[in-house]
Amino acid sequence: MGELGDGGITHRTVAVNGIRLHIAEKGTGPAVLLLHGFPELWYSWRHQISYLSSRGYRAVAPDLRGFGDSDAPSSHDCYTMLHVVGDIVALIQFLGEEKVFVVGHDWGAIVAWNLCMFRPDLVRSVVALSVAFMPRNPLRKPLDTLRLVYGNDYYVCAFQEKERAEGEFAQIDMKLLMKKFLTYHDPKPVIVPKDKGFSTLPEKEIVLPSWLSEEDVEYFANKFRCTGFTGGVNYYRALDLNWELTAAWTGAQIKVPAKFIVGDQDLTYHFPGANDYIHRGGFRKDVPLLQDVVIVEGAGHFINQEKAIEIAEHIYQFISNM
Numbered sequence: 001m002g003e004l005g006d007g008g009i010t011h012r013t014v015a016v017n018g019i020r021l022h023i024a025e026k027g028t029g030p031a032v033l034l035l036h037g038f039p040e041l042w043y044s045w046r047h048q049i050s051y052l053s054s055r056g057y058r059a060v061a062p063d064l065r066g067f068g069d070s071d072a073p074s075s076h077d078c079y080t081m082l083h084v085v086g087d088i089v090a091l092i093q094f095l096g097e098e099k100v101f102v103v104g105h106d107w108g109a110i111v112a113w114n115l116c117m118f119r120p121d122l123v124r125s126v127v128a129l130s131v132a133f134m135p136r137n138p139l140r141k142p143l144d145t146l147r148l149v150y151g152n153d154y155y156v157c158a159f160q161e162k163e164r165a166e167g168e169f170a171q172i173d174m175k176l177l178m179k180k181f182l183t184y185h186d187p188k189p190v191i192v193p194k195d196k197g198f199s200t201l202p203e204k205e206i207v208l209p210s211w212l213s214e215e216d217v218e219y220f221a222n223k224f225r226c227t228g229f230t231g232g233v234n235y236y237r238a239l240d241l242n243w244e245l246t247a248a249w250t251g252a253q254i255k256v257p258a259k260f261i262v263g264d265q266d267l268t269y270h271f272p273g274a275n276d277y278i279h280r281g282g283f284r285k286d287v288p289l290l291q292d293v294v295i296v297e298g299a300g301h302f303i304n305q306e307k308a309i310e311i312a313e314h315i316y317q318f319i320s321n322m
Helices: 043-051 082-096 105-116 142-150 172-180 212-228 230-237 239-245 274-279 282-287 310-317
Strands: 003-007 007-016 018-026 030-035 058-062 102-104 123-129 258-263 290-296
Touching: 007 043, 007 082, 018 043, 018 082, 030 043, 030 082, 030 105, 043 058, 043 102, 043 212, 043 310, 058 082, 082 105, 082 239, 102 105, 105 123, 123 172, 123 310, 142 239, 212 230, 212 258, 230 239, 282 290, 290 310
Parallel strands: 030 058, 030 102, 102 123, 123 258, 258 290
Antiparallel strands: 003 007, 007 018, 018 058
16 A cells, blocks of 8 residues: 655555545644545645644545545445444544544535534544534425425535436536636525536636635546546435434534634525524534634635635644643
């Protein structure tokens, strides 16, 4: 099993939970797991890996199952939180760590919250970006809720159909598609009418922001050219299955020290009810050890890349006090 360096970052593939997981790591000291979202990779944490490793931490960022150089089972049944959290638990054990700091963004935040809910004994603290803890609604399945609120053209609902997801993604140049994803900076819900679809070309040339280079986009594009998007989209297709499998945790609290960070232009911050939940007591009731909520002005969804050093500092300040 060979290892290769990338700015001091080493890469290897490890066997965990019946699959092969690619991890990028750097540094020695207490372990910090960095869990990415969709459509991303370990690479989304490149700045935080360097920052944390230079301050005495062992930064470890996997490609979650279905992404990048990790295995990607074909069926969405293999992408429940029991599977993905199982991967992370096995990774913690593989790394020889008793407890870790966990940081997650987007789907990675959901995985982090579920890790804290299933195995709080393994977590020193959690920093979640973009997605607050979402308690299970025992009365309605997630997709039913989303269809009720947004309709069938909401992107999560559209993702349930292969022809509306992978089929349309395949019709657009991968680098252009990744530019569309990563530069998305709109708090409004993502509605994808059938007559337009995901493959609609932008009306004008996409100018990259200062925090994203052509080389960065190409790295993402190259990996998704190889893997496609089925693995990543399968997380959305397992939403209702997650709901069924986690019934035993209805009403469970997250009893791990926690910090939450979100951009005020992030679409997740503008979900119906999200603002009230975060600021008016619901969040703190479900996460009683929530120590800090940070709203970053002007930041969009891909906050760990857009505000890389600011986010790295927030993570470091929080975990260094644990």
